[in-house]
Amino acid sequence: MxxxxxxxxxxxxxxxxxxxxxxxxxMVIRLRQDNEASVSADLELDNALDGLWSLLRDRMRGWARYERPGLNVLIEDDELAVDFEAVRDKATRARELSARLFGAGSLDMLNRSYPEQSQLMANLLELIETDELADDLLELAGEELLPIIQRCQELYEAMVDRRSGKDTTTRAxxxxxxxxxxxxxxxxxxxxxxxxxxxxxxxxxxxxxxxxxxxxxxxxxxxxxxxxxxxxxxxxxxxxxxxxxxxxxxxxxxx
Incomplete structure (x- = not known):
């Protein structure tokens, strides 16, 4: 010049x-995305979190076994050591909660790209918080599962930010x-x-x-x-x- x-x-x-x-x-973003060790760790985290969401859905859907008509005889069974009506109540709550979170049970979000999946999972966790569903999930899905998912979501979002250079556009x-x-x-x-x-x-x-x-x-x-x-x-x-x-x-x- x-x-x-x-x-x-x-x-x-x-x-x-x-x-x-x-x-x-x-180019820096592409190097991060193509780094073999980084890609392997990111994939492991993605697979692990996919499994946790699947486990949460399956635990909620598993309560449906107690709603089968063949177990109606237990309602009047005085020899049963547990309150079967209370179990049925939990099953109903689990079914309704599962429908609110997963609809027909689809986990299509787990097949999306990392950024899309991250946002969809964040949306679900936000729904759980704003609608105060956490206590029900802790009771029906296990006390350990939701906290683990919440922490893994933080790690997942950090991974997505690192891979994208904290830029939502396709700079790479x-x-x-x-x-x-x-x-x-x-x-x-x-x-x-x-x-x-x-x-x-x-x-x-x-x-x-x-x-x-x-x-x-x-x-x-x-x-x-x-x-x-x-x-x-x-x-x-x-x-x-x-x-x-x-x-x-x-x-x-x-x-």
Whole structure:
């Protein structure tokens, strides 16, 4: 870049630098996501929490065995050492509570992506808290299960934050960022070329200096071989985009 570039060139360079920053952050996220040890630990936590939610649902549904008509004879059985009507009451509460939490019993949320599953599980725990269902769950599903699920949810949310870089957008989508960066480069190069004035030879040095990083970093290919995505390498080794890829001054740079 010249020391005092036109404002539109400086703006194009700044836009290009911003995408470079996004891309570097995305690469860090991708490294976290692809790290073999991290992926294995994340999968183990996901599998464990899936099992806990399944256990909670199964324990609630298990009470339905006491509602079977074949056990009606126990209601009037004086020799039974437990209050079967109280057991039946618990079974009814468990059925109603299970329906509130799981509907027909589906645990489809466990098949979602990590962020989606995290949010859906958080929603269920919020429902349990706001509707004051915790005491019933502790009684009907076991005193240990809900506290373990609640703590594992905290760990799960931390895992999701770490994997996503605490960003809910798809910053780690390298394909999208690659296209975005290519467009910024094309726009910058095009605007830099507007500084060239054939009547002023010194402007050629300015333009070449501004484009030199692109020329140096881009792998050189034979002039007979087309570049990626329709790019064409000229005789001077400079990679140029096809004319239709160059954005106008009013064109949105983000698509």
């Amino acid at each position: 010249p020391d005092d570039p036109p404002a539109y060139v400086a703006a194009a360079e700044l836009a290009m630098r911003e995408v470079v920053g996004e891309s570097e952050a995305a 989508d390298l394909r999208v960022l690659r296209v975005k960066l290519q467009r910024r480069i094309v726009r910058y190069n095009t605007l830099v070329l507007t500084m060239l004035d054939e009547a002023k030879p010194e402007t050629r040095d300015l333009v070449e200096a501004a484009l030199q990083p692109m020329i140096t970093l881009r792998p050189q290919r034979s002039s007979s071989t087309g570049g990626a995505d329709g790019e064409v390498e000229g005789d001077d080794g400079v990679i140029a985009a096809p004319p239709e890829a160059v954005e106008g001054d009013d064109a949105p740079v983000d698509g």
